[in-house]
Amino acid sequence: MKVAIVGIGWYGFRPNTKDVSFREMMFEAAVRAYEDAGNINPRTDVDTFISCQEDFWEGIAISDEFAPDPIGGAMRPTMTVTGDGLQGILHGVMHIKSGLANITVVESHAKPSDILTMRDIIEFAFDPMYRVGAKNIHFLAGLEALKFMKLRNATREDFAKVVVKNKRNGLKNPRASYASNINLEDVLEREYTVYPLTDLDISRFVDAAVVVVLASEEIARKYTDTPIWIDGIYSATDSTIELSELGEARYMKIASKEAYNMAKVNIREIKAAFVDDTYSYKELQHVEGLSLSDNAVKDLREGEFEKGGKIEVNPLGGHLAKGRPLEVSGLSLLLDAVEYLRQGVVDKAVVASWRGIPTFTGVVGVVSR
Amino acid sequence: MKTNLYFRRVAVIGAGLTLFRRRMLETPQELAWEAVRKALDEAGLELKDIDCVVIGSAPDAFDGVHMKGEYLAHGSGGVRKMVSRVFVGGATGVMVPNTAWYHVASGLCEKVLAVAEEKMSPARPHPQSVFRYIWDPITEKPLNPNLIWIFAMEMHRYMYVNKITKEDIALVSVKNKKNALNNPYAQAAANITVDDVLKSEVLVWPVQLLDTSPVSDGAAAMVIVSEDVARRYTDTPVWIEGVGWTLDNTEWTGRELAYPRYLEHAARMAYKMAGIERPNKEIDVIEPYDPFDYKELHHIEGLMIARRGEAPKLLKEGVFDIDGDIPSSPSGGLLGVGNPIAAAGLMKTISIYWQLKGTAGRMQVKKPVHTGLAQAWGDLMQASTVIVMRN
Numbered sequence: 192m193k194v195a196i197v198g199i200g201w202y203g204f205r206p207n208t209k210d211v212s213f214r215e216m217m218f219e220a221a222v223r224a225y226e227d228a229g230n231i232n233p234r235t236d237v238d239t240f241i242s243c244q245e246d247f248w249e250g251i252a253i254s255d256e257f258a259p260d261p262i263g264g265a266m267r268p269t270m271t272v273t274g275d276g277l278q279g280i281l282h283g284v285m286h287i288k289s290g291l292a293n294i295t296v297v298e299s300h301a302k303p304s305d306i307l308t309m310r311d312i313i314e315f316a317f318d319p320m321y322r323v324g325a326k327n328i329h330f331l332a333g334l335e336a337l338k339f340m341k342l343r344n345a346t347r348e349d350f351a352k353v354v355v356k357n358k359r360n361g362l363k364n365p366r367a368s369y370a371s372n373i374n375l376e377d378v379l380e381r382e383y384t385v386y387p388l389t390d391l392d393i394s395r396f397v398d399a400a401v402v403v404v405l406a407s408e409e410i411a412r413k414y415t416d417t418p419i420w421i422d423g424i425y426s427a428t429d430s431t432i433e434l435s436e437l438g439e440a441r442y443m444k445i446a447s448k449e450a451y452n453m454a455k456v457n458i459r460e461i462k463a464a465f466v467d468d469t470y471s472y473k474e475l476q477h478v479e480g481l482s483l484s485d486n487a488v489k490d491l492r493e494g495e496f497e498k499g500g501k502i503e504v505n506p507l508g509g510h511l512a513k514g515r516p517l518e519v520s521g522l523s524l525l526l527d528a529v530e531y532l533r534q535g536v537v538d539k540a541v542v543a544s545w546r547g548i549p550t551f552t553g554v555v556g557v558v559s560r
Numbered sequence: 561m562k563t564n565l566y567f568r569r570v571a572v573i574g575a576g577l578t579l580f581r582r583r584m585l586e587t588p589q590e591l592a593w594e595a596v597r598k599a600l601d602e603a604g605l606e607l608k609d610i611d612c613v614v615i616g617s618a619p620d621a622f623d624g625v626h627m628k629g630e631y632l633a634h635g636s637g638g639v640r641k642m643v644s645r646v647f648v649g650g651a652t653g654v655m656v657p658n659t660a661w662y663h664v665a666s667g668l669c670e671k672v673l674a675v676a677e678e679k680m681s682p683a684r685p686h687p688q689s690v691f692r693y694i695w696d697p698i699t700e701k702p703l704n705p706n707l708i709w710i711f712a713m714e715m716h717r718y719m720y721v722n723k724i725t726k727e728d729i730a731l732v733s734v735k736n737k738k739n740a741l742n743n744p745y746a747q748a749a750a751n752i753t754v755d756d757v758l759k760s761e762v763l764v765w766p767v768q769l770l771d772t773s774p775v776s777d778g779a780a781a782m783v784i785v786s787e788d789v790a791r792r793y794t795d796t797p798v799w800i801e802g803v804g805w806t807l808d809n810t811e812w813t814g815r816e817l818a819y820p821r822y823l824e825h826a827a828r829m830a831y832k833m834a835g836i837e838r839p840n841k842e843i844d845v846i847e848p849y850d851p852f853d854y855k856e857l858h859h860i861e862g863l864m865i866a867r868r869g870e871a872p873k874l875l876k877e878g879v880f881d882i883d884g885d886i887p888s889s890p891s892g893g894l895l896g897v898g899n900p901i902a903a904a905g906l907m908k909t910i911s912i913y914w915q916l917k918g919t920a921g922r923m924q925v926k927k928p929v930h931t932g933l934a935q936a937w938g939d940l941m942q943a944s945t946v947i948v949m950r951n
Contacts, residue, residue: 212698247626252619252693253649256939257810265809266825270655271647273620273629278644282659289665290567291803315626320587425668428643431634445640453668550630552643 194284195411195418196558197294198228198404199529204366204513207304208398213249216400217261217300224296224402225263229414231294231404233263238292240264242271243279243299243518247312250305262298262402274426275299276401277521277544277554281424283405295405301517303396317549318431329393329470331432331548333385336472338438340387343475345488347387350471351378352491354391357468357505361512364527369395370512392471397514401522419529422539422557423454429551440473442553443480443543450541451482454557458482461557462537464502465524467545468509477543478504481555506531520544521554532560567833570664571790571797572657572949574603574783575910580747580898583681584777588623589635592677595781595903596637603783604793605671610783612669613638615645616656616676618901618938621690623679636675636781642668648805649694650851650938652676653780653905654945658803660784661947670786677779678900687775694940696810708772712764714817714941715854719766721818722869724857726766730757731875732853733770733895739882740892742922745907747898748774757853773851776898780906782913798916801931802834802948812940823862823937823944834948836931839864843948844929845915846886847908849937850893859935860888862944883926890915890925905936909947916951 200223202208202216211219225231233240242258251257255271258264272279276299283295306312313328327333339345355378361370373391381389411418427445429435451458464483468474475487483502484490496504507513507527516523521544528540539559546552576598578584578591586594592615600607613636620628629645636643646652646659653676660674680687691707718724731754740749752770760770790797806829808815808822815821827839836842848859857871865886866874874880880888891897891911894904912932914920935946 245627246620250693251697252621252690253647253939255647255649255807256694256942257696259807259942260809260811264807266806266822268805268826268829269807270659270805273627273645273647282644282646282662285662285666285668288667289662291662291665312626315620315624316630318631319624426642426644427640428630428633428638430639434634434639441640446642449642546627546630550627552630552633 192288193408194287194421195406195408196403196421196529197406197411197414197418198224199526200224200227201399201401201526203399204368204397206368206397208302213300213302214257214261217298220400220402221262221298224404228404233296237294237296239286239295240267240269241279241282241295241297243274243276244271245273245518247315248301248517262296275521275544275546275554276519277525277542277556278426280403280525280556281426281554284421284424287405287407293407293410297403297405299519299522300400301519302398303517304398313548327385328548329385329388332470333388335437336387336470339472339476342438343488347379348375349488349491350392351375353468353471353474354378354511356497357509357511360506361508364507364513367508367512368397368514370508388470394469394510394515397516399516399519399523401519401526403522417533419532420559422456422559423450424556425449425453426552426554432549435551440476440480440553442551443477443555446553446555447481450555450557456557461539461541462502463506463531463540464504465528465540466504466543467520468505468511469515469545469547471511473545474504474509481541481543528558532558568665568667569787570661570784570800571787572782572784572800572913573790573794573797574599575913576602576781577745577907577910578779579745580776580778580900582775588632588677588679591777591779592632592635592675595779596673596675599781599783605783607637610637610641610671610673612642612663612672614656614660614663614672614674615643616652616902616906617645618650618652618678619690622683622687624682632677637673648807648938648943648945650901651905651936651943651945652902652938654909654934654936654947655805656906657782657784657800657909657947658805658945661800661803664784664786670789672784674782674784676902676906678903679777680775680900681777708764708767710941711852712767715766715852717817718854718858724872726758727754728872729854729857730754732850732856733757735881736850736889736893736895739890740896743892743897746892746896747776749892749896767852771853773894773899776900778898778900778903780903780910782906782910796917798913799950800947801950802830804829805945807939808942810940812942819868820858820862820944822942823859824864826944826946827863830946830948836948843886843931843933845890845912845925845932846888847891847911847934848888849905849935850889850895851899853895855937856889856893859937863935887925890923908936909934912949916949
């Protein structure tokens with residue numbers, strides 16, 4: 192059975208959304224998604240609801256209490272997946288494929304502008320036995336970026352190229368608060384936040400909410416003439432910091448292998464990739480983890496990730512241009528992919544999300560029109 | 561909601577529990593692994609055979625870890641596999657096997673570990689301090705409510721609407737703590753009387769100390785597989801026949817607290833899937849969630865095992881005793897075994913699994929059983945999860 196995206200709605204993608212609460216953001220995104228899906232009524236047309244969020248980001252213990260009302264999920268089968276929104280899509284696909292639901296709604300929201308102590312919150316995600324008290328939350332990314340440079344003979348200029356490409360691509364995206372027309376020198380001349388990464392190599396946080404309406408094939412055909420199909424989706428977790436392979440995105444390798452199998456796709460058919468670029472080097476690492484390139488550094492230098500190249504990578508800007516909305520990150524990449532497919536620019540795309548430091552979990556989806 | 565027309569059959573073939581205790585020395589990861597190891601042993605599988613892991617744990621603040629699913633992944637055997645953590649507050653323990661069910665039923669996974677862990681003891685001075693942060697940050701948090709206050713309101717309302725006495729309710733605590741004497745994992749087993757409950761310390765009237773379950777650490781795990789796998793590994797699989805869950809709205813102050821309508825919805829979903837039309841006739845053994853003694857009665861009514869207000873009468877008649885018509889909480893429940901929040905719900909599911917498999921030992925109910933049900937409850941008194949199993 193195939194599963195389709197029949198509606199998608201978003202709100203925010205701004206550094207600060209002080210005029211709305213997180214619940215109002217959810218509501219705004221949900222209304223838009225239901226309208227996009229052909230004006231469905233969540234109270235009668237939707238079978239199950241999934242919300243993706245984490246307690247510590249919300250500042251609420253048992254934050255899922257607040258999931259149902261703004262999306263129409265009260266007194267319905269509503270649940271929370273404490274993970275990236277793309278993991279929620281994976282669960283939604285399982286709801287439909289298992290026969291549990293015809294229509295499932297997946298929601299995620301993030302309001303990092305409310306978090307006054309981001310460094311401390313991120314530190315709480317480290318194993319309590321080994322919490323390092325790092326003053327710089329990006330230290331682990333710095334370590335990994337260095338390892339990546341050594342493994343792939345990458346240079347600082349390569350990372351800067353990713354930044355320039357994505358920020359420029361973001362100029363085409365109405366959600367890209369951090370899009371700009373900068374050049375390599377602009378990046379290379381910045382001070383290091385943590386070697387070898389400058390503040391421009393690191394995506395900034397952004398407030399956002401995204402709601403996605405999924406439907407089984409039969410139902411999707413009733414709601415829309417232009418469904419976006421989820422051909423394959425899978426997630427994988429590597430291990431702990433001590434045992435994961437720094438420099439290699441092993442989680443992407445495992446997840447993409449399974450997602451491609453499920454989608455029965457030949458990688459060459461994929462013409463666009465919307466991949467996590469929380470840090471500039473991560474885009475290159477993830478492109479390799481997804482088997483979209485044997486040598487991402489070389490392909491980047493040769494312009495293969497630009498329009499007209501082998502595969503467009505983050506053609507609508509990625510997190511470096513749009514910002515990183517915590518658990519909405521995966522859905523923001525999916526949203527870009529859906530828009531790109533609906534515009535008819537490409538027929539098939541891959542979406543790949545990572546949960547950010549200090550985790551080693553990735554989700555990969557193959558979508559087509 | 562769709563009905564069960566073409567689900568792949570899904571079975572439980574192994575389960576494991578740690579002791580439920582206050583202040584376990586093991587880390588959360590070690591607790592999870594102990595339960596997983598036992599579940600794998602019972603199933604006859606190795607970790608390498610598992611393709612997906614579903615984790616459940618209640619507020620992150622109990623363990624003091626952000627992104628707790630990621631943290632628990634390693635101890636739960638989720639290395640280089642598909643791992644997810646699901647969360648519906650206190651109802652998480654039953655949401656974990658429900659989620660594992662659709663992992664298999666969807667065809668995405670064949671052999672799934674369902675793991676729930678909770679360490680409540682690191683919260684100092686008491687887990688109640690974590691519950692201070694479950695409220696609406698604008699309208700409720702400034703009042704600094706205590707969780708027991710709202711349960712006291714709910715218990716009071718249940719007693720008032722249905723004309724139920726404290727003595728009627730205390731019988732649940734007496735029954736469950738006594739049942740727990742047969743449970744080797746139990747933390748709070750005891751031979752107490754109704755009088756002991758009524759004389760125990762008043763926390764918030766009408767909630768007294770022996771009306772409540774203790775603060776606990778513990779973990780539980782199940783191996784949940786497709787039909788093909790189950791047939792290869794065991795002659796006595798226990799089938800998951802129905803799953804259901806519902807969240808009511810967040811505004812608990814606007815609800816009729818005397819009856820858990822969200823549970824009725826969750827139960828109807830599970831019953832429809834399992835083809836159950838008369839739950840009080842068709843279900844042989846139940847494990848309703850009992851963090852407080854009144855909640856077991858409340859939930860028995862929400863599950864439609866008894867009519868509204870009728871559960872205390874049936875309890876007094878012995879219907880829910882271990883040798884009664886519908887034994888309830890033969891494990892000893894949360895009141896007797898302990899309440900490591902998410903692990904407690906999975907413990908209840910495991911209890912039903914062992915009852916249906918016939919390996920519950922001294923906990924085994926007297927009559928033959930073929931259909932069993934476990935249930936959990938949580939969030940702002942708004943979430944319920946239900947699982948129906950058959951042998």
